[in-house]
Amino acid sequence: MIPSFALLFVSGLVQFVAAKDVYLQWDVTWVNAAPDSYERPVIGINNEWPCPQVDVDVGDRLIVDVTNSLGNQSTAIHWHGIHQYTSGTMDGASDVSQCPIPPGSTIRYNFTLDQAGTYWYHSHNMGQYPDGLRGPLIVHDPSPPFEWDDEFTVTLTDWYHQEMPELLDQYESTDNAQSNAGDEPVPDVALINDSTQSQFKVQPGKTYLVRFICVGNWPGHAFLFDDHEMTVVEIDGVWVEPYPVGERNIRIAPGQRMSVLIKTKDDASKNYAFWDTIDINMMFVYENKPIPEHYNPNATAWLVYDESLPLPPPPVINEFDFIDDLSFVPYDRTPLLEPVDHQIILNTGHTTINGISRFTINGRTYMPQQVPTLYTALTIGPKYYNNPAVYGDVNPIILKHNDVVEIVINNYHNNLHPWHLHGHQFQVLQRTNVDGGFFNGYYANVSSTPVIRDTIMVQNNGHAVIRFRADNPGVWLLHCHIEWHVEAGFVVTIIEAPDQFQNMYRSKDHIRICDAYGSPSSGNAAGKQGTNLQGANNYIYPGDSGASYPPPTFP
Ligand SMILES: *[C@@H]1O[C@H](CO)[C@@H](O)[C@H](O)[C@H]1NC(C)=O
Ligand SMILES: *[C@@H]1O[C@H](CO)[C@@H](O)[C@H](O)[C@H]1NC(C)=O
Ligand SMILES: *[C@@H]1O[C@H](CO)[C@@H](O)[C@H](O)[C@H]1NC(C)=O
Ligand SMILES: *[C@@H]1O[C@H](CO)[C@@H](O)[C@H](O)[C@H]1NC(C)=O
Ligand SMILES: *[C@@H]1O[C@H](CO)[C@@H](O)[C@H](O)[C@H]1NC(C)=O
Numbered sequence: 001m002i003p004s005f006a007l008l009f010v011s012g013l014v015q016f017v018a019a020k021d022v023y024l025q026w027d028v029t030w031v032n033a034a035p036d037s038y039e040r041p042v043i044g045i046n047n048e049w050p051c052p053q054v055d056v057d058v059g060d061r062l063i064v065d066v067t068n069s070l071g072n073q074s075t076a077i078h079w080h081g082i083h084q085y086t087s088g089t090m091d092g093a094s095d096v097s098q099c100p101i102p103p104g105s106t107i108r109y110n111f112t113l114d115q116a117g118t119y120w121y122h123s124h125n126m127g128q129y130p131d132g133l134r135g136p137l138i139v140h141d142p143s144p145p146f147e148w149d150d151e152f153t154v155t156l157t158d159w160y161h162q163e164m165p166e167l168l169d170q171y172e173s174t175d176n177a178q179s180n181a182g183d184e185p186v187p188d189v190a191l192i193n194d195s196t197q198s199q200f201k202v203q204p205g206k207t208y209l210v211r212f213i214c215v216g217n218w219p220g221h222a223f224l225f226d227d228h229e230m231t232v233v234e235i236d237g238v239w240v241e242p243y244p245v246g247e248r249n250i251r252i253a254p255g256q257r258m259s260v261l262i263k264t265k266d267d268a269s270k271n272y273a274f275w276d277t278i279d280i281n282m283m284f285v286y287e288n289k290p291i292p293e294h295y296n297p298n299a300t301a302w303l304v305y306d307e308s309l310p311l312p313p314p315p316v317i318n319e320f321d322f323i324d325d326l327s328f329v330p331y332d333r334t335p336l337l338e339p340v341d342h343q344i345i346l347n348t349g350h351t352t353i354n355g356i357s358r359f360t361i362n363g364r365t366y367m368p369q370q371v372p373t374l375y376t377a378l379t380i381g382p383k384y385y386n387n388p389a390v391y392g393d394v395n396p397i398i399l400k401h402n403d404v405v406e407i408v409i410n411n412y413h414n415n416l417h418p419w420h421l422h423g424h425q426f427q428v429l430q431r432t433n434v435d436g437g438f439f440n441g442y443y444a445n446v447s448s449t450p451v452i453r454d455t456i457m458v459q460n461n462g463h464a465v466i467r468f469r470a471d472n473p474g475v476w477l478l479h480c481h482i483e484w485h486v487e488a489g490f491v492v493t494i495i496e497a498p499d500q501f502q503n504m505y506r507s508k509d510h511i512r513i514c515d516a517y518g519s520p521s522s523g524n525a526a527g528k529q530g531t532n533l534q535g536a537n538n539y540i541y542p543g544d545s546g547a548s549y550p551p552p553t554f555p
Helices: 004-018 164-171 174-179 280-285 373-379 483-487 508-517
Strands: 021-033 040-045 054-057 061-068 077-080 106-112 117-123 134-140 150-159 189-192 199-201 207-214 221-225 231-235 238-244 250-252 257-263 272-278 298-304 342-353 356-361 396-399 404-411 417-421 426-431 455-458 462-469 474-480 491-496
Touching: 021 054, 061 077, 077 106, 106 508, 117 207, 117 257, 134 150, 134 207, 150 272, 164 174, 164 483, 174 356, 189 272, 189 298, 250 257, 272 280, 373 474, 373 491, 417 462, 426 455, 455 462, 474 483
Parallel strands: 021 061, 054 134, 150 207, 199 298, 342 404, 396 491
Antiparallel strands: 021 040, 061 106, 077 117, 117 134, 150 189, 207 257, 221 250, 221 272, 231 238, 231 257, 272 298, 342 356, 404 462, 417 455, 417 474, 426 462, 474 491
């Protein structure tokens, strides 16, 4: 018999050996694809689309060399949900933690994955990802709290036949604000796994972990498997107490993930439909627009037991009874963070600036600056890094190290918004229904172990209250994950403990990207010293050319 200390030593060693470097070489390229039989150019990786799923294990280091071979657009890759503890320069948000990568340039992302769960990567550059540059990032847990035989990933998205630069230009035009209430372009179809024909092959009598990722641009999704019970076990990278969905319904919004366990039938005598729909309330009802005749928000895929058997139509759903995601309980029962050291109230809304539709936070719209905000924090010096003025019009909020921070998001807009925080998962203390009213200091029935996630849907004329500890020094965006709204300025910049990250690693290739793009990489928002912000971006011009390169020049 082996003494127990030897066993411990062996398993410790195995884990150490298992942590590995995963190298990927990504050439970002245009590809022609027809996910719904309409062919158009999409943005893929290594001449393929859909973009590949990345599978790694907890503890691995991911090293991705990204070359921009698009020719006519810049790019940047964000690793959605990954905290980037001590590696904030690898967060991949352009104008925040790096400059946009111009065509012909290469940048290396290099960071460790210390969180298990379902994540994704996507372009975080000027409204680009809905043209296709996004994919799953799965960090496997060596000892998950649940058992399953096999697993698969299902991405859900809205899809457009036109490319983003064209749609954005129209969306951010004075004409759209005047004649269309500033409304968003309407998606052409919904896609399941980037197709309208997806078939998920399964075997009878097995338990599957199905990882859902909403990689969409705008509406939320509701979905179900015909006659297969789903039990929710993970939300945004957090294992939760098993939650059988039963006759009720679940939905996810852009940026959110949800894993469920399903048990397949004991025999393979039939195939079953999977039904998904994009939210017509968000796209039409709340915007006071009629639903166009023949508009189809639904998509179908199949659980295929036997390829020789027919693919049945989806079930008809007459009514939804959504589970409130505040009902989920983190598996490790992390207690409520308290007391609060720093409370921030964000009043979020919609307005028109210079005749253009814009979103505002406490009355201000976000405008990307010439120097990435993290680079300003790293180069402006201790006299200024706590002064919000040097960061320009990026809605800066400065946090103190290790404070328990509470953010209240009041939604004064007549539609739903999925708010996503980089660098953290947060506890959600409360979230109202539609028309649930604004925060008045009253906390209703807060759980002692609140749900923890990184993206929360905030409902119209309602609010949400979130908490996290400021224990990850860096610069992190908090934004509505609807890509139209990011471009329309629905973004806050969290500058977390600048005194604690002054020696954060900045690789030379990242600084060279700024030179190649023609942007300054040091100084305040305008690339100058101190509070001289002459030349900073502080004016909203009509139109938006998305990630088009070369970028437009303004007077
Ligand atoms: C990745 O970054 C670490 C520092 O965080 C560095 O030590 C290592 O050499 C880098 N690896 C590669 C392959 O660039
Ligand atoms: C679904 O998408 C994932 C991630 O892109 C991919 O790995 C998988 O092969 C796809 N499955 C099917 C059946 O299309
Ligand atoms: C979409 O699915 C719903 C629910 O089953 C159904 O009522 C509706 O008719 C479907 N719409 C179309 C255009 O097929
Ligand atoms: C408070 O929340 C718990 C857990 O979510 C729930 O079971 C209970 O019904 C709620 N009570 C009230 C009064 O809303
Ligand atoms: C860039 O190239 C793609 C692929 O050829 C093309 O479809 C697109 O219209 C071009 N322009 C912009 C601004 O992206």
